[in-house]
């Protein structure tokens with residue numbers, strides 16, 4: 001059915017009927033300049049929690065600056081900065097329960113710090129020392145996925161296990177906007193939808209996949 005058919009109420013042509021319609025709602029609390037849009041969410045009144053979140057956001061930025069300096073002076077291997085994404089990463093961590101399981105990328109330092117991964121473990125990990133991945137804190141969390149979107153099917157597998165074991169926990173999978181172009185992302189979304197699994201996909205849209213802008 002064309003838009004014109006719909007507007008006039010005309011019978012749709014049997015050869016071109018609409019198979020499905022859907023809408024994706026979006027919600028925001030702040031505009032790009034940080035001004036409040038609409039009513040503040042309940043967490044805005046929880047000063048203690050906001051300070052706790054802000055503390056880890058600040059720690060994340062300090063860790064980031066230190067890691068970038070070490071990387072630039074040849075003392076650390078590759079390091080993906082999360083500068084400017086502290087709110088997303090720590091915010092996701094703060095929304096999770098301890099028993100949930102994180103499947104993040106290489107920019108989730110904030111989520112990891114919130115969940116109890118230590119600074120020593122982060123420095124070990126980014127120095128290539130695998131002991132840094134054997135977290136003393138969140139034992140079940142997966143290591144950051146460097147192969148893009150590869151953590152999405154893992155998250156679905158874990159969520160399937162939670163379902164089979166009747167465990168009340170959620171797999172939380174964080175991906176970049178570029179990762180949404182990967183086949184594993186669609187396969188994971190499809191399986192999660194078909195089996196109605198307890199998995200949440202968070203797309204951290206920073207507008208870029210290395211040098212390719214989202215608009216391209």
Ligand SMILES: Cc1ncc(C[n+]2csc(CCOP(=O)(O)OP(=O)(O)O)c2C)c(N)n1
Nearest residue numbers: 107146147148176177178179206208209210
């Ligand atoms: C399977 C795979 N292909 C290519 C790469 C190289 N690569 C590293 S980062 C990146 C861009 C990812 O963009 P996005 O998902 O938006 O994450 P961002 O880095 O912006 O956080 C690519 C293609 C990779 N790591 N893994």
Ligand SMILES: [Mg+2]
Nearest residue numbers: 176177208209
């Ligand atoms: Mg990106």
